[in-house]
Amino acid sequence: MIEQSLQAMAHSLASREISSVELTQLYLDRIARHNAQLNAYITVDPGRSLAQARAADERLARGEGGPLTGIPIAHKDIFCARDWLTTCGSKMLSNFVSPYDAAVIARFKAAGAVVLGKTNMDEFAMGSSNETSFYGPVRNPWDIRCVPGGSSGGSAAAVAARLAPAATGTDTGGSIRQPAALCNLSGMKPTYGVISRYGMIAFASSLDQAGPLARSAADCATLLNAMAGFDERDSTSLDRPPEDYRRELAAPPASQPLAGLRIGLPAEFFGAGCSPAVMQLVAAAIAEYRKLGAETVALSLPSMGLSVAAYYVIAPAEASSNLARFDGVRYGYRAPEYRDLNELYSKSRAQGFGAEVKRRILIGTYVLSHGYYDAYYLQAQRIRRLIANDFAAAFRQCDVILGPTSPSTAFKLGEKAADPVQMYLSDIYTIAVNLAGLPAISIPCGFADGLPAGLQLIGDYFTEARLLNVAHRYQQASDWHLQRPGGFV
Amino acid sequence: MKPWEVVIGIETHAQLSTQAKIFSGSSTAFGATPNLQANAVDIALPGVLPVLNKGAVECAIRFGLAVGGTIAPRSVFARKNYFYPDLPKGYQISQYEKPVVLGGKLSIQVGESEKTVSLTRAHLEEDAGKSLHEGAAEIFQGRSGIDLNRAGTPLLEIVSEPDMRSAAEAVAYARALHALVRWIGICDGNMQEGSFRCDANVSVRPVGQTHFGTRREIKNLNSFRFMQQAIDYEVQWQIATLEEGGSIEQATVLFDPDSGETRAMRSKENAHDYRYFPDPDLLPLVIDRQWIEQIRLQMPELPAAQRDRLMADYGLSAYDAGVLTSSLELASYFEAAVAVAGQANAKTCANWVMVDLAARLNREGLEITDCPLSAARLGGLVARIADGTLSTKLGRKVFDALWSGEAVSADEVIAAQGLQQISDSGSLETLIDELLAANATMVAEFRAGKEKAFNALVGQAMKATRGKANPQMVSDLLRRKLA
Numbered sequence: 001m002i003e004q005s006l007q008a009m010a011h012s013l014a015s016r017e018i019s020s021v022e023l024t025q026l027y028l029d030r031i032a033r034h035n036a037q038l039n040a041y042i043t044v045d046p047g048r049s050l051a052q053a054r055a056a057d058e059r060l061a062r063g064e065g066g067p068l069t070g071i072p073i074a075h076k077d078i079f080c081a082r083d084w085l086t087t088c089g090s091k092m093l094s095n096f097v098s099p100y101d102a103a104v105i106a107r108f109k110a111a112g113a114v115v116l117g118k119t120n121m122d123e124f125a126m127g128s129s130n131e132t133s134f135y136g137p138v139r140n141p142w143d144i145r146c147v148p149g150g151s152s153g154g155s156a157a158a159v160a161a162r163l164a165p166a167a168t169g170t171d172t173g174g175s176i177r178q179p180a181a182l183c184n185l186s187g188m189k190p191t192y193g194v195i196s197r198y199g200m201i202a203f204a205s206s207l208d209q210a211g212p213l214a215r216s217a218a219d220c221a222t223l224l225n226a227m228a229g230f231d232e233r234d235s236t237s238l239d240r241p242p243e244d245y246r247r248e249l250a251a252p253p254a255s256q257p258l259a260g261l262r263i264g265l266p267a268e269f270f271g272a273g274c275s276p277a278v279m280q281l282v283a284a285a286i287a288e289y290r291k292l293g294a295e296t297v298a299l300s301l302p303s304m305g306l307s308v309a310a311y312y313v314i315a316p317a318e319a320s321s322n323l324a325r326f327d328g329v330r331y332g333y334r335a336p337e338y339r340d341l342n343e344l345y346s347k348s349r350a351q352g353f354g355a356e357v358k359r360r361i362l363i364g365t366y367v368l369s370h371g372y373y374d375a376y377y378l379q380a381q382r383i384r385r386l387i388a389n390d391f392a393a394a395f396r397q398c399d400v401i402l403g404p405t406s407p408s409t410a411f412k413l414g415e416k417a418a419d420p421v422q423m424y425l426s427d428i429y430t431i432a433v434n435l436a437g438l439p440a441i442s443i444p445c446g447f448a449d450g451l452p453a454g455l456q457l458i459g460d461y462f463t464e465a466r467l468l469n470v471a472h473r474y475q476q477a478s479d480w481h482l483q484r485p486g487g488f489v
Numbered sequence: 490m491k492p493w494e495v496v497i498g499i500e501t502h503a504q505l506s507t508q509a510k511i512f513s514g515s516s517t518a519f520g521a522t523p524n525l526q527a528n529a530v531d532i533a534l535p536g537v538l539p540v541l542n543k544g545a546v547e548c549a550i551r552f553g554l555a556v557g558g559t560i561a562p563r564s565v566f567a568r569k570n571y572f573y574p575d576l577p578k579g580y581q582i583s584q585y586e587k588p589v590v591l592g593g594k595l596s597i598q599v600g601e602s603e604k605t606v607s608l609t610r611a612h613l614e615e616d617a618g619k620s621l622h623e624g625a626a627e628i629f630q631g632r633s634g635i636d637l638n639r640a641g642t643p644l645l646e647i648v649s650e651p652d653m654r655s656a657a658e659a660v661a662y663a664r665a666l667h668a669l670v671r672w673i674g675i676c677d678g679n680m681q682e683g684s685f686r687c688d689a690n691v692s693v694r695p696v697g698q699t700h701f702g703t704r705r706e707i708k709n710l711n712s713f714r715f716m717q718q719a720i721d722y723e724v725q726w727q728i729a730t731l732e733e734g735g736s737i738e739q740a741t742v743l744f745d746p747d748s749g750e751t752r753a754m755r756s757k758e759n760a761h762d763y764r765y766f767p768d769p770d771l772l773p774l775v776i777d778r779q780w781i782e783q784i785r786l787q788m789p790e791l792p793a794a795q796r797d798r799l800m801a802d803y804g805l806s807a808y809d810a811g812v813l814t815s816s817l818e819l820a821s822y823f824e825a826a827v828a829v830a831g832q833a834n835a836k837t838c839a840n841w842v843m844v845d846l847a848a849r850l851n852r853e854g855l856e857i858t859d860c861p862l863s864a865a866r867l868g869g870l871v872a873r874i875a876d877g878t879l880s881t882k883l884g885r886k887v888f889d890a891l892w893s894g895e896a897v898s899a900d901e902v903i904a905a906q907g908l909q910q911i912s913d914s915g916s917l918e919t920l921i922d923e924l925l926a927a928n929a930t931m932v933a934e935f936r937a938g939k940e941k942a943f944n945a946l947v948g949q950a951m952k953a954t955r956g957k958a959n960p961q962m963v964s965d966l967l968r969r970k971l972a
Contacts, residue, residue, distance in 0.1 A: 080535060080536045088535065099534070100534070201536045202536065202770075204769075205770050206769035233540060235538065235539065235541065235770060235771050236772065320570075320764075321568050321570050321579070321580050321766070323579075324570060324578065324579020325535070325578050326535075327572060327579060330532055330533070341574065345572055365764065368570070368765075368766055369764060370762045373764075373765075377766060
């Protein structure tokens with residue numbers, strides 16, 4: 001059962017082969033057995049999940065089930081879920097029980113999906129290894145000495161170890177795609193504005209975008225169908241007609257299903273900085289795509305090299321302001337002792353935030369300060385436009401862009417923790433996509449020394465359906481995505 | 490002592506009359522139980538997002554049209570970052586580099602002279618909540634309370650150029666602006682509730698100096714009287730400081746109405762670095778021509794235009810027309826009275842509205858909107874005075890009766906009390922003949938050149954008719970008989 005696709009699971013539920021309560025219990029049992037080893041979940045609430053499962057079963061019994069009715073889904077603890085502890089991986093929100101549902105949670109609830117639990121994450125989504133969580137690091141199921149990637153590391157580890165059929169994540173600079181790559185999953189960041197940010201705790205508002213983490217591109221499409229949609233409560237949400245992200249997957253298998261597809265290979269994705277082992281696996285995937293009928297186009301994204309620098313100005317700037325609301329006044333952590341208002345603020349924030357969050361608040365405060373704003377923030381925004389222009393030029397020559405998701409496979413816990421710049425460079429291939437607001441997906445493309453590597457496919461705005469199909473055709477021709485880590489029985 | 494010139498610029502926060510807040514659906518009604526009009530967005534729960542209320546934008550467009558400013562086709566909301574407990578997000582959403590309205594003008598009247606004040610800009614922003622430090626000791630036990638009902642209330646911040654040269658001009662500007670925002674229906678102007686509050690930037694310089702002196706900003710002036718007092722004090726303090734050889738430090742000051750003094754809140758060294766940047770949660774505000782034209786069609790006639798029309802059509806003086814167009818309600822009242830009294834009697838109507846009615850309202854502490862005497866009834870009264878049915882004096886009697894609600898029209902009072910003026914020359918002539926016969930001494934005195942005796946005779950005639958005799962006719966008849 002746990003290896004079934006979401007579509008097959010929905011079929012098993014609809015035909016009453018298994019009930020949602022049984023399916024949910026199955027995963028709750030797996031979580032109980034294995035979570036201690038992985039630390040993938042922050043909160044599990046069997047009573048609440050099973051109550052939802054019973055409601056889903058009633059709905060299924062009435063024949064009113066949809067593609068996700070009764071399926072338990074794990075949610076990154078960045079999404080506010082009514083009556084659930086919602087911590088964002090921080091001591092600051094370690095006592096915050098949300099009084100409302102995020103748009104993403106509400107949409108899954110409306111689809112009849114069960115909230116299986118809230119997954120661990122880098123504190124306020126700031127990290128690429130899941131080591132900054134107040135709730136401790138998450139471990140990679142492929143090698144528990146290694147990190148799962150971040151910041152959606154709990155969601156990735158949970159799905160990889162089959163402690164959830166699928167999960168949600170958020171991606172500000174690669175936080176879905178990089179853990180997907182490091183945990184052998186398919187993870188998609190849609191076009192900015194496709195999924196409502198309402199109720200998703202903000203890190204960097206102009207970059208944050210929710211997305212699915214699953215075992216296949218097809219599952220991602222199923223999840224995206226539930227997650228996407230206009231929401232008037234989010235002013236950056238895009239008012240577009242709904243689309244079926246599975247629509248291209250239904251085409252019958254063919255020997256060359258991707259004939260005519262032009263795959264762009266930017267020189268900047270294939271230079272030094274990427275581990276040779278990962279590069280080799282990506283090269284093999286390119287060869288596979290040629291077999292599927294695609295042609296490749298060499299191109300360049302000349303401003304890509306500036307993306308990490310621009311990102312580490314814009315994201316901290318927005319974060320420094322977004323996180324100002326966590327002041328110990330209305331909710332969240334408050335220092336036990338303070339003499340005056342300033343101490344209430346400074347102590348609550350000093351004690352409530354971890355080191356990486358503080359580092360980014362300091363950077364962000366600095367770059368927005370009087371006298372530095374033009375040199376840093378405005379300059380970074382200019383780079384952002386250059387990067388978007390690079391991609392626009394590239395998409396005049398190709399349909400999708402291909403490259404590695406992460407320059408390496410999973411690294412050891414603690415390996416990069418002491419060197420923030422090395423850590424920031426883990427997202428060197430993913431960050432530019434957020435700066436441009438484009439959709440991208442990471443899919444498994446093989447293993448190096450037993451650890452999975454990810455292939456990144458980037459599309460033009462609103463080409464999610466095509467990207468999912470390009471990923472799906474590769475997965476029809478390969479079985480990397482079907483590999484699961486040993487143990488966790 | 491060298492002569493000094495005063496330079497004043499004013500920033501005004503006008504609370505916009507929208508039902509809902511500027512970025513959330515909460516009500517903006519005043520006076521609700523603390524924090525009951527604060528929803529998830531207003532209290533800044535994690536994950537919530539702002540959504541712009543178009544009604545607030547329409548208010549800004551109305552204002553831009555009313556002052557002849559430029560309505561920006563694209564303006565930007567920015568975050569003004571600072572920590573305070575009544576600011577739940579840790580930043581205020583405002584407009585900074587790209588405001589919704591640029592430029593514009595407002596004409597003001599100081600005594601008999603007129604002046605045009607240029608506006609720099611007007612921008613949309615949200616209000617903060619309120620910190621309650623006092624008056625609730627039993628509730629807060631020495632701690633401070635926070636009421637977030639006001640948090641997120643839409644404000645239009647209107648910034649003038651430093652064009653005012655006296656406290657009187659500053660107050661005239663504030664009054665004209667106050668009248669305008671009420672006139673175009675974007676702000677209720679209630680100063681006690683904080684719907685309209687001004688900050689005055691005040692500096693002084695020796696006459697003839699071209700650059701401005703260092704300014705101090707007097708914050709939160711919520712009455713015209715306080716504004717006058719605060720600026721008067723501030724100006725005198727700045728001049729005294731400079732004349733004693735001191736210098737002015739740029740600072741923010743508060744006016745204490747009890748002491749009548751201003752005192753510094755914070756100096757420039759402690760000025761906040763607000764770290765403004767465009768709010769990534771909100772798209773730039775785009776206003777197309779069509780939207781502006783649609784609102785232009787709904788605009789009422791503006792006070793300046795109406796003032797000119799009253800002068801042209803009714804022959805009113807600039808002063809009278811200015812007073813009558815000082816508020817939309819007063820102007821509407823006046824025009825409704827003229828509609829009944831007749832255009833030819835507009836000047837008489839103006840006198841009644843500006844003198845008798847204004848005095849009575851003032852005495853009873855009422856606004857024109859609460860006036861128990863309708864404009865139509867006042868117009869009816871003016872008509873009876875104009876056609877000679879009533880003397881001015883009797884008119885006042887009828888006015889009292891109409892005010893108290895004893896009657897619904899002047900005609901009804903005249904009939905019921907027999908107040909009709911005696912303008913019949915036959916009966917008046919008889920009366921005067923009798924009078925002259927009975928007061929031979931007075932007649933003799935008049936003939937000896939005592940003009941006073943004439944007035945006494947008129948008085949006798951009025952007394953004999955209990956004030957109903959037409960005084961003009963009495964006077965004419967007397968002159969003729971005594972000639």
